[in-house]
Amino acid sequence: MPTAKLTASLLEKTTCPKDKAKIDLIDTEVHGLVAEIRRQGTGTYYLRYTDHRGKRRYHRLGRIGSMSLGDARKAAQKANGRIAMGHDPREEKATQRATPTVSAFIDESFMPYLKSYKRDWYTDWSLIKNHIRPPIGDLHMDEVRRQHLVDLFTRHQVGHKPGSTNRVIVLVRHLFNCAVKWEVPGVTKNPSKGIPLVANENQRQRFLTVEEAQRLMAAVEQSDSPMLKYIVAMLLLTGARRNEVLHARWQDIDFNSRQWLIPKTKSARTRYIPLSDAALRLIEQVPRVEGCEYIFANPKTGKPFVQIWYPWDTARKRAGLDDLRIHDLRHSYASFLVNAGRSLYEVQHLLGHARPVTTQRYAHLAQETLFEASNQAAAAMGDCVMPAMGRGVHLIRNQPAG
Numbered sequence: 001m002p003t004a005k006l007t008a009s010l011l012e013k014t015t016c017p018k019d020k021a022k023i024d025l026i027d028t029e030v031h032g033l034v035a036e037i038r039r040q041g042t043g044t045y046y047l048r049y050t051d052h053r054g055k056r057r058y059h060r061l062g063r064i065g066s067m068s069l070g071d072a073r074k075a076a077q078k079a080n081g082r083i084a085m086g087h088d089p090r091e092e093k094a095t096q097r098a099t100p101t102v103s104a105f106i107d108e109s110f111m112p113y114l115k116s117y118k119r120d121w122y123t124d125w126s127l128i129k130n131h132i133r134p135p136i137g138d139l140h141m142d143e144v145r146r147q148h149l150v151d152l153f154t155r156h157q158v159g160h161k162p163g164s165t166n167r168v169i170v171l172v173r174h175l176f177n178c179a180v181k182w183e184v185p186g187v188t189k190n191p192s193k194g195i196p197l198v199a200n201e202n203q204r205q206r207f208l209t210v211e212e213a214q215r216l217m218a219a220v221e222q223s224d225s226p227m228l229k230y231i232v233a234m235l236l237l238t239g240a241r242r243n244e245v246l247h248a249r250w251q252d253i254d255f256n257s258r259q260w261l262i263p264k265t266k267s268a269r270t271r272y273i274p275l276s277d278a279a280l281r282l283i284e285q286v287p288r289v290e291g292c293e294y295i296f297a298n299p300k301t302g303k304p305f306v307q308i309w310y311p312w313d314t315a316r317k318r319a320g321l322d323d324l325r326i327h328d329l330r331h332s333y334a335s336f337l338v339n340a341g342r343s344l345y346e347v348q349h350l351l352g353h354a355r356p357v358t359t360q361r362y363a364h365l366a367q368e369t370l371f372e373a374s375n376q377a378a379a380a381m382g383d384c385v386m387p388a389m390g391r392g393v394h395l396i397r398n399q400p401a402g
């Protein structure tokens with residue numbers, strides 16, 4: 001294999017012998033740079049190197065004519081530097097070819113995964129289809145930078161509430177966390193890491209009072225949807241999520257151990273909800289649909305309700321609770337727990353929160369309960385401590401030593 005200091009004129013006048021398919025010229029200026037001249041007159045720059053297994057490899061740099069000799073030397077030097085640091089150009093190129101676009105990863109891996117454990121996966125799909133895929137779907141996974149995502153989230157804030165934007169941020173985080181965990185080619189870190197959620201100072205904290213809960217139950221009793229009263233009562237008595245109740249099955253209720261199995265939760269984990277006496281009595285009162293596995297099934301279809309918005313909206317307005325959301329029943333369950341003196345640890349596990357920070361929204365309720373407990377303690381002690389305090393404040397002056 002001839003060696004020479006490659007020049008433009010040398011490459012131009014060198015031809016491949018007719019009895020050979022190609023001829024290689026090795027540059028004496030840059031280690032490993034090879035110019036391959038083929039019989040047809042075309043040529044390619046390669047970098048010849050030895051990989052970490054001791055095998056000789058060739059890394060294609062570019063076509064002679066399309067790439068100048070100067071650029072070929074720069075590319076070869078850059079590749080040599082990366083090889084010295086332990087990188088393999090051929091493996092990196094193979095990784096680049098194997099790295100999917102964001103859309104391909106969503107279609108082939110991420111959405112099938114979401115569908116495997118989330119009943120309300122279509123909500124995530126709507127966010128992906130309308131807000132995530134349009135701006136970054138055509139990018140390869142390793143091309144997505146932090147600024148791409150900052151721009152995506154910033155644009156989404158226009159015309160959307162902070163809570164809606166935060167759902168998009170959390171979903172994008174989840175998408176790239178999965179890609180890193182599954183070792184998707186080219187994805188070694190999450191570009192959304194460190195991007196904070198949008199501050200939501202106006203986040204609603206809606207809790208039912210006992211009187212409001214009574215008004216709501218009176219309203220659902222009058223509903224044209226005969227199953228609504230059982231669904232709302234179950235939500236209030238267990239703090240379960242709407243879809244968990246709508247998809248509850250008879251086989252998941254263990255009347256002996258007084259537990260309700262939730263096979264697939266929001267955090268992709270199986271959990272058990274302990275059932276109170278009232279919850280058990282409620283379940284026993286629910287009319288069974290013959291041959292139907294679901295407890296709160298739509299009587300017309302024998303399947304879970306797709307939505308209960310219209311009868312719910314009618315009932316809440318009848319009760320004078322126009323601002324009440326179905327999810328507020330879960331918050332109300334938690335508030336009743338805290339006001340009954342239960343700890344945030346207990347609330348976390350009863351609600352199935354994966355992270356304690358999620359339960360901290362009820363911390364102010366716990367503080368109010370502690371104030372009430374303190375007042376009860378003071379009332380129990382009564383006047384026995386008052387004589388020492390009841391005559392005003394007395395200043396004790398330092399007495400001179402003597």
